[in-house]
Amino acid sequence: MFRTEICEILGIEYPIILGGMIWVGKSELVGAVSEAGGLGLLGAGGMSPQQIAEELENVRQQTGKPFGVNVPLMRPDSEEMIKVSIQAGASVITTSSGSPKRFTKMIQDHGCRVMHVVANVSFARKCAVAGVDVIAAEGYEAGGHNGADEITTMALIPQVVDVVDVPVVAAGGIAGGRGFVAALALGAKGVQMGTRFLATEESAAHANVKAAVVQMQDDGTCVTGRTTIGPTRAIKNRLTAKIIAAEKEGASREELFEMIGEGRSAKACVEGDCEDGSVYCGQIGGNIRTIKSAREVIEEVIAEARAVVESFPSLAQA
């Protein structure tokens, strides 16, 4: 059932990966995705090494299957985060927001796999040179931190797969079987989904955040931070309006940070404030209407994908 080389490399049943999401991808969601046959990734961005170890201990209580940790390389203690993760049983480390050269060999020397997240072709080439096992190519429609080049999944995947021999996972804009098959058609060997798993029962996101996702429309997100802080996609709200207004007036990086405040994604995801907090979410949120279990999500993606593929032969006849 859609077994690709990604399944072999990561030791999973379905080539479906949980996007690493800060405050959202905690042990319950990670364990549920892995146990259902995908790859659960701990969103370790807001966790101390000690918390990572505890969360992964919880994951191991839930599943004997492979799981991983997403480590943003901008964290000053990223090396310690990686080592703790491996000691606590992670078999895959995904790295982002930094050079794939830094830790790839070290992680592989520990017998683990490395996936690096990129948003353009030149970084994909660097990943191939660094010897990563899997490249996750993420399009502009994705939620959260976003590439400055704004290359969309549809345009990015074929351009990346044409220049690297490393298997590519598509991320951004995928929430069901149609997107899954589209990603495979473009040349990806699997998908990474964030927003779809954000709106699951096991997601650690505040109930208000899950409700905001299932209520949003196609035009419900926007990108802020283009001018200075770095682009981020979130659901439109009072905070994004405030940031956009300040950016129009030419606010500096410091002014923006001061005005917006620290921990603005925690304000939404942990405290449930969906007006003054950042509700990271992809554009495909407009296609998500119900909160399900992670297992249901995975099973529905595969069932829908099978139906899509089975509809093709009649189209392909002369």
Place this chain on the structure above:
Amino acid sequence: MFRTEICEILGIEYPIILGGMIWVGKSELVGAVSEAGGLGLLGAGGMSPQQIAEELENVRQQTGKPFGVNVPLMRPDSEEMIKVSIQAGASVITTSSGSPKRFTKMIQDHGCRVMHVVANVSFARKCAVAGVDVIAAEGYEAGGHNGADEITTMALIPQVVDVVDVPVVAAGGIAGGRGFVAALALGAKGVQMGTRFLATEESAAHANVKAAVVQMQDDGTCVTGRTTIGPTRAIKNRLTAKIIAAEKEGASREELFEMIGEGRSAKACVEGDCEDGSVYCGQIGGNIRTIKSAREVIEEVIAEARAVVESFPSLAQA
């Protein structure tokens, strides 16, 4: 071979439509696409009604197959453009940049088909209410004028097809068989391609523009005009850098127009000035490496699509 309901509605062999491109989609390209089994669309944006009639007369010399005209409704003489087009033998009118209600019934009363171009779900709903025959849903990765909501093809198509009964054509990010199959997987019944046909032998674009497309990389385009004029995607050059700098300084609509000048797309496409003219181009231009005939493009899309579809059954097995 990939016959969908779009083929029946438009009377064509392959569900592949030439995007309406100002200065680029003239009679030679329109005739070549239609004669090869797709739907050629005259890019009438820069033409007088008299020129439209002359161009369509030339198309009829080249092919007895159906062809159409793209009419931007922002043109004050759009009604006359439509009437002249129908008199000159167009069987499909695609309308954009305006309300689908305005001319749909009038066009259909003349026995022609109407396709309206949208960039979000709410406009797609309006198209369905207006009774258009086909909806072209165009993602943010597309070249030229662009939707303000920045919804990408991957996110847009499934959300549109879920709410309308009208067949949908996907546009934006598609230049080959992989994108074609991806579009069908997402629920579209056909594709519209602009940039791929821009870089063909029959395209009326200046040779410098075609060369710029085949040389560009994935990150080679940008969007300007977000602040006031309206978003437009073009190849990065001296002009886009100038616009972006002025926008950062808060230039008004009038200041921008004055600085940039009229006819900036003609400056590139007609005069061949790819530094001070606007080179409209989609992100998928980074995947285009050779200038081919329109027939070769269509035949390669179908052959590649067939190969993609034939690769699926092995993945879909248990």
